[in-house]
Amino acid sequence: MRHIHVLAIGGTIASRAADPVICTTYAPLLSAADLVESLPPMRDTVAHVTSEDFLKIDSASLTGEHWLAMARRINELLSGDVDGVVVTHGTDTMEETAYFLNLTVKSFKPVILTGAMRPASSMSADGPLNLYQAIQAAASDAVRGAGTMIFMNGTLLAAREACKIQPVRPDAFTAREMGAVGCVADGKVEMFYHSTKEHTLSTPFEAETLTSLPKVDILYAYAGAEPEMLDDCVKRGAKGIAIACVGNGNLRPVWRDRIRELAREGITVVRCSRANGFVNRNGAQDDDALGTVSGGNLSAQKARILLMLALTFTSDPAEIQEMFDRF
Ligand code: SIN
Numbered sequence: 001m002r003h004i005h006v007l008a009i010g011g012t013i014a015s016r017a018a019d020p021v022i023c024t025t026y027a028p029l030l031s032a033a034d035l036v037e038s039l040p041p042m043r044d045t046v047a048h049v050t051s052e053d054f055l056k057i058d059s060a061s062l063t064g065e066h067w068l069a070m071a072r073r074i075n076e077l078l079s080g081d082v083d084g085v086v087v088t089h090g091t092d093t094m095e096e097t098a099y100f101l102n103l104t105v106k107s108f109k110p111v112i113l114t115g116a117m118r119p120a121s122s123m124s125a126d127g128p129l130n131l132y133q134a135i136q137a138a139a140s141d142a143v144r145g146a147g148t149m150i151f152m153n154g155t156l157l158a159a160r161e162a163c164k165i166q167p168v169r170p171d172a173f174t175a176r177e178m179g180a181v182g183c184v185a186d187g188k189v190e191m192f193y194h195s196t197k198e199h200t201l202s203t204p205f206e207a208e209t210l211t212s213l214p215k216v217d218i219l220y221a222y223a224g225a226e227p228e229m230l231d232d233c234v235k236r237g238a239k240g241i242a243i244a245c246v247g248n249g250n251l252r253p254v255w256r257d258r259i260r261e262l263a264r265e266g267i268t269v270v271r272c273s274r275a276n277g278f279v280n281r282n283g284a285q286d287d288d289a290l291g292t293v294s295g296g297n298l299s300a301q302k303a304r305i306l307l308m309l310a311l312t313f314t315s316d317p318a319e320i321q322e323m324f325d326r327f
Pocket of ligand 1: 010011012013057058059060089090091092093115116117
């Protein structure tokens with residue numbers, strides 16, 4: 001029998017509203033044990049389910065210190081007799097926590113994040129089935145070695161690509177142009193493919209040895225955006241900046257000039273796109289000349305996480321580029 005541990009962080013899945021038709025105003029009231037006890041007995045899955053309240057927090061309030069503590073706890077659980085961890089989590093930043101764990105959990109055992117778009121009191125709450133099926137997925141052989149995933153609305157999404165694109169509906173998550181890596185239906189867990197990117201045991205990142213993460217900011221580019229925003233980030237202590245650039249990681253000439261200077265001062269800038277797709281190195285911009293890193297198909301919020309971890313090792317843009325290409 002598989003031992004699946006539910007680690008509760010908070011979010012809508014643990015919340016109740018005053019009325020069954022209210023779906024966006026609610027309060028976090030449920031414990032991890034409440035969530036597990038609300039489920040029907042596991043069908044088609046032989047799993048012993050335990051649970052733990054780790055945090056009760058709106059996911060917008062999570063910090064790097066919370067992520068490090070989560071990774072440490074999950075590593076501790078998976079180094080023992082726990083066969084898989086399901087993290088119940090707010091959906092707003094679930095994709096960020098998932099990618100952080102994908103890079104820092106040191107186990108081939110599954111870690112699956114799930115949540116809900118509707119509170120538990122809703123007349124068609126999505127949380128219970130999401131949790132039930134996430135547990136079925138975590139107990140399945142099919143997902144072992146696949147890295148951290150998000151399970152929402154019947155689909156398994158790789159942490160690296162998962163993205164919340166809709167603020168209220170149960171179909172809020174997508175993996176952008178990569179698509180779902182798997183699904184769960186009536187107890188059957190199906191994996192379609194594994195990501196080609198390395199994760200978990202293949203990364204050098206160790207949550208155990210870190211007490212904090214370097215400050216990395218995100219800037220969002222737009223027509224006429226002023227380059228002083230870059231200086232504001234650095235003045236407030238940023239060691240790196242992930243930019244959601246226009247187009248294929250494109251930069252205004254005035255941004256380019258300032259970024260080249262910042263690179264010489266040791267500040268790492270990653271070019272991502274505010275669109276959905278791959279930003280190629282030395283494509284729309286000359287990364288070699290600018291001292292920048294291409295974010296590939298990572299969103300700026302994911303690039304920020306990898307850059308924070310990369311900066312704990314090096315500020316050399318060539319070495320950081322190698323990490324972006326691998327992870
Ligand atoms: C949160 O992210 O904590 C609130 C929203 C949600 O769980 O859907």
